[in-house]
Amino acid sequence: MAIPRPGGGATQVLDRSARTPGRRETESALALAERMPRLILESRRVSSTLAHGIHGRRRAGPGESFWQFRPFVAGEAAARIDWRRSARDDRLYVREREWEATHNIWFWIDRSASMGFSSHLAQGPKVERALVLGFALADALVEGGERTGLLGLTRATASRRIVETMAQALVADDKGQDDDAPPPATPGRFDEAVLISDFLSPPEAVKASVDRLAGRGTRGHLVMIVDPVEETFPFSGQAVLHDLESKLSLNVGDAGAWGEAYRVRIAAHRDRLAEIARTQGWTLTIHRTDRPASEAALRLLTLVAAARGTG
Template structure:
């Protein structure tokens, strides 16, 4: 008999799944190592974010261009040569990057087709991006848990905060927060929550003008539902099991409902001017990390 675990719309974590999420503390060292490996693949691209702009740190001298204001000339440097030079300062963006990582019970799911459970992949992606952004000169924090900082030990700092946050195991959406204008928000989860709740959460986060990105982590089975014959669905979050009979016939309706939910989510995200990235756990983590890093870099300009 084929079986499948799906998250119900009523998200009340079951004891077994909550205990499994709490046990991530034991696996965190391995996830931190994996996150650093993914981060190393992003380092070269993110270093390209350093560019001329408003700031205090010297970046480079460049030749004066006709038409620029004379006040921009660095006369001391120009006196050493027969050309005029402008002192450029390195871009120092006055905003932070805030992360939220879904650790509710539905994230514990992993099929035989997946490279990792959704929660493990979400943690690797979040920690890898945090490490890469700090390496690129940004400040990173966890919504409702930590302040934004540019510490070289950001991965360990965030990992410790997540392990200590037991309340986060029951949360399927970010905590109430209002990031500052021009801050970036990165939300990582499966977003199986009813759309109206997601819309309300994003509206609150974007109220002050913050910009954001949703990274939807999905198991390949949740996308394709490759079952036939008699099947029983087991809910991960306290819902009863459901005997659906012919899985092949039921699968068409399931895929249509998933597609409708995804379309509605995309509509909500577009309405806030945010971005949506879908990542399947049978794909390399570096693919989603690179896309998110590129999006944040683009928005930061």
């Protein structure tokens, strides 16, 4: 069972007889190609429950000023077609608004080793919940007229096939499984970023990523995915902790006493993450994997709507 070690990855409580502690389960959880069809279906189910939570940003003001006509892209909703302009020649066109042309929402989904953990209390590995949540949000936001994409992997698009596009890009991105920080991508000014991770990296590494993105005018949201066991450390007696990132092990003689110190440290770690987000005007959402993904998705939609309303 993965136990966060703030400032240095995650650990796992293991059977002393395990030869390769935790690796088989972690590698299985992170081998996403065969899981993607199921995760896509799950994300579609979640996004369909958010229909009433999708924010309406089509309002009077600069964001609705006409920007340009652009060719219709296969996969977009037919309702976006401007039939009067399209009737002038043999192509279909979309009337693009200024708001749509200059604002995008970018996702980064952590797929590093610690995200492969799942305890008996969870509904699945953290990485699966992160993917379902990211896909569902992207799908719902596109339905609401937004452009979304993956930082460093795809362009921002309003295609109705955004979930499939994101899934294909992630499966093809082998390097991303080793990174526990967003890529050095450069979103545009006033874009938004949604970073989904367990954020068990040192707080200063998280701060560096947030400061870099915020320094370009990007607003954003941190979504911390947490296994229930990582909240409470409900162990006693002797235990062996295994770090899924560094593969180091630690023998703990009194897990109950160690757990008390752990809970203090994890609370301090989260307080620091909240401070990092607050300093840049970002938000922090903590989501447990024993709770429905729709809870976090609806909260994020509300936060995105609030950010748009003040933009």
